[in-house]
Amino acid sequence: MRRHLENIYRLGLKELISLRYDFVLVALIIYFFTYAVYAPSKGTQMDLINASVAVVDEDGSPLSRRVQDALLPPYFLPPVAISVQQIDTAMDSGTYTFVIDIPPRFQADLERGRRPTVQVNVDATAMIQAGSGANHIQNVLRQELAGFATSSAAESITLVTRSKFNPNRESPWFVAVMQVVNNTTLLAIFLSGAALIREREHGTIEHLLVMPLGPTEIMLAKIWANALVVAVAASLSLWLMVQGVLQVPITGSI
Incomplete structure (x- = not known):
């Protein structure tokens, strides 16, 4: 048992030394845990920020103005009032991401128990903002309508x-x-496979096969060596890139 563990340990050291001189893989590891972490974090905007919105207020009631006032920054830019005839032109030109059409007698119909329809036109070419913004507008309408229809006494308990x-x-x-x-997941799979391919490219796979080593020893040596590299690289990425450069607080034990 001791001999097997020693073989695995020494083969692993050999793997680390081989990786050290493989500049392409070293550069790939550095890239994966630096720029490949930084670029998507800074370049991908998943939040709804400063979305342009226009409102067609055909009602002119306190409730319709209340809905407009609820479209607050930083989620939306100040709403712009337009007419019904301007909706198609504004959407075709991409001037606004959202156009909300509040129908006539909107407040009066609600007070009589009817169910008026509010039309929300969405520019789907702004894919990320279109999806999250439409949901946000739906929540705003729901909250404002609930606040209008519900007495203040019934709102004494609010779920936050x-x-x-x-x-x-x-x-x-x-x-x-x-x-x-x-x-981490990608490199953990990639490096172990690349280690075997590197042996074949260098012509050393035959040397390993004729040595008094078992297939399990060769496999485990490559796994622990590459797992160590990935674990160290991921830890440094968390400390230096995520916490240091991107200023992301990590709660708990890394």
Whole structure:
């Protein structure tokens, strides 16, 4: 048993030395845990920020103005009032991401128990903002209508949802950590396969096969050596890139 462990240990050291001189793989590891973490975190905008919105207020009631006032920054730019005839032109030109059409007698119909329809036109070419923005507008309408229809006494108890580790739900906090996890998974598979291919390219696979070594020893040696490299690289990425450069606070033990 001791001889097997020693073989695995020494073969692993040999693997680390071989990796040290493989400049392409070393550069790939550095890239995966630096730029490949930084670029998606900074370049991918998952949040709804400063979305352009126009409102066609055909009602002119206090409730319709209340809905417009609820479209607040930093999620939306100040709403712009337009007419019904301008909707198609504004959407075709991409001037606004969202156009909300509030119908006539909107407040009066609600007070009589009817169910008026609010039309929300969405520019789907802005894919990320279109999806999250439409949901946000739906929530705004739901909250304002509920607040209008419900008495203040019934609203004395309010359910408030908070995110514990990311209160503002900033997408770079999610993306940065997820990129480290994704790249760790990818490299853990890739490096072990590349280690065997490197042996074949260098012509040393035959040397290993004729040595008094078992297939399990060769396999385990490559696994622990590359797992160590990935673990060290991922830890440094968490400390230096995620916490240091991207300023993402990590709660708990790394």
